[in-house]
Amino acid sequence: MTTSNPFRSAERRPHTDGLFHANEVGLANRNSGILLETLRHDVTPAGLHYLLNHFDVPFAPAGSWQVEIGGRVRAPLSLSLDEIKRLPARTLPVTLECAGNGRATMTPRYQSMPWAHEAVGNAEWTGTPLRHVLDRAGLLDDVVEVSFIGADRGFDRGHEHAFGRSLRRDAALSDDVLLVWAMNGQPLLPQHGFPLRLIVPGWYGMASVKWLNRIEALDQPYDGFQQVNTYNYRAVPDGPTTPVTHIRVKSLLVPPGLPDFYSRQRMVEAGRTPIFGRAWSGAGAPITRVEFGVDGTWQDAQLGPEQGEFAWRGWSCTWNAEPGEHTLSCRATDANGETQPLEQRWDVGGFGNNAVQRVPVTVR
Numbered sequence: 521m522t523t524s525n526p527f528r529s530a531e532r533r534p535h536t537d538g539l540f541h542a543n544e545v546g547l548a549n550r551n552s553g554i555l556l557e558t559l560r561h562d563v564t565p566a567g568l569h570y571l572l573n574h575f576d577v578p579f580a581p582a583g584s585w586q587v588e589i590g591g592r593v594r595a596p597l598s599l600s601l602d603e604i605k606r607l608p609a610r611t612l613p614v615t616l617e618c619a620g621n622g623r624a625t626m627t628p629r630y631q632s633m634p635w636a637h638e639a640v641g642n643a644e645w646t647g648t649p650l651r652h653v654l655d656r657a658g659l660l661d662d663v664v665e666v667s668f669i670g671a672d673r674g675f676d677r678g679h680e681h682a683f684g685r686s687l688r689r690d691a692a693l694s695d696d697v698l699l700v701w702a703m704n705g706q707p708l709l710p711q712h713g714f715p716l717r718l719i720v721p722g723w724y725g726m727a728s729v730k731w732l733n734r735i736e737a738l739d740q741p742y743d744g745f746q747q748v749n750t751y752n753y754r755a756v757p758d759g760p761t762t763p764v765t766h767i768r769v770k771s772l773l774v775p776p777g778l779p780d781f782y783s784r785q786r787m788v789e790a791g792r793t794p795i796f797g798r799a800w801s802g803a804g805a806p807i808t809r810v811e812f813g814v815d816g817t818w819q820d821a822q823l824g825p826e827q828g829e830f831a832w833r834g835w836s837c838t839w840n841a842e843p844g845e846h847t848l849s850c851r852a853t854d855a856n857g858e859t860q861p862l863e864q865r866w867d868v869g870g871f872g873n874n875a876v877q878r879v880p881v882t883v884r
């Protein structure tokens with residue numbers, strides 16, 4: 521049990537093994553994951569998309585939202601949602617994944633949102649390239665980063681703050697970074713950032729700030745809590761940091777057969793069994809290969825059609841299931857030659873996990 525005052529203590533939470541703390545269960549109840557069987561949908565329906573909210577979902581009455589653009593700009597401005605929607609629009613299919621996905625499989629694990637595999641989804645996001653808004657405000661020559669602040673606010677490790685993140689100037693000006701008002705052709709749901717959010721394709725989810733209400737151009741790196749104190753790879757608690765940025769190559773399979781209600785263990789009939797899954801990689805590197813593994817023996821799977829530079833790709837194969845206990849896996853490789861490790865080399869916070877998934881099944 522944590523006895524320290526959460527509003528004062530700057531201590532990192534302890535790593536633990538075994539049973540989940542009531543606080544981890546509480547976070548899991550608030551933040552839903554994709555149901556692995558729904559990986560079959562090319563586009564994840566909004567209600568099946570994973571969710572990660574650090575604080576409370578802000579109540580945002582429609583019609584009164586304004587975004588302030590300020591800091592090191594020639595002409596600070598405030599734009600309404602309608603004004604933003606009149607700018608040139610793009611729709612991009614983007615696979616989002618939480619940087620903490622897989623943390624629950626870490627031993628000992630960092631106490632935070634205990635994702636197993638399900639913090640991923642692929643939606644069609646509609647918005648205007650951020651650069652249109654930045655061009656209107658006019659970035660001054662000394663701008664090195666642009667920060668994005670959400671309307672949600674809370675405490676973490678004794679630090680009160682609004683959720684905020686930044687991008688380097690060149691990244692912020694990319695045509696792919698969008699100010700988004702629609703998900704799968706519908707207005708954003710409250711929990712996904714209504715009425716306006718950022719989407720940073722190829723990056724882990726934390727970069728895609730929801731309930732966006734302030735954009736600030738900076739002449740020095742942004743030092744907000746979510747930029748500096750978390751979302752950094754650290755081999756040891758107070759050691760050197762490497763920022764968490766792009767999504768590492770990864771794949772998942774839809775567990776075949778029938779589930780047991782409580783344990784989610786799988787029962788499969790012997791014989792030819794179709795296997796389906798998804799593979800993705802950030803930084804726009806296409807998936808070039810997916811292997812399907814049974815008890816450590818690998819075969820190549822067939823890749824489905826490409827769905828966009830930042831979207832996952834389907835893959836499939838047939839498994840000749842023989843009676844007994846088996847462990848199924850999949851392993852993706854991208855055009856950069858990156859491939860998934862069999863065992864994760866964990867950092868302190870449990871970020872960037874892309875170790876191969878293991879699905880135990882019983883074949884009868």
Ligand SMILES: Nc1nc2c(c(=O)[nH]1)N[C@H]1C(S)=C(S)[C@@H](COP(=O)(O)O)O[C@H]1N2
Pocket residue numbers: 569570571572573574575616617618619669670671672683711712713724725726727728729730731
């Ligand atoms: N304002 C705000 N934006 C946020 C967050 C948040 O808590 N507050 N969570 C981030 C994280 S960690 C992730 S993984 C994604 C999740 O987006 P989704 O809930 O729409 O799937 O939103 C990001 N944007």
Ligand SMILES: [Mo]
Pocket residue numbers: 572617618619620725726
């Ligand atoms: Mo996340």
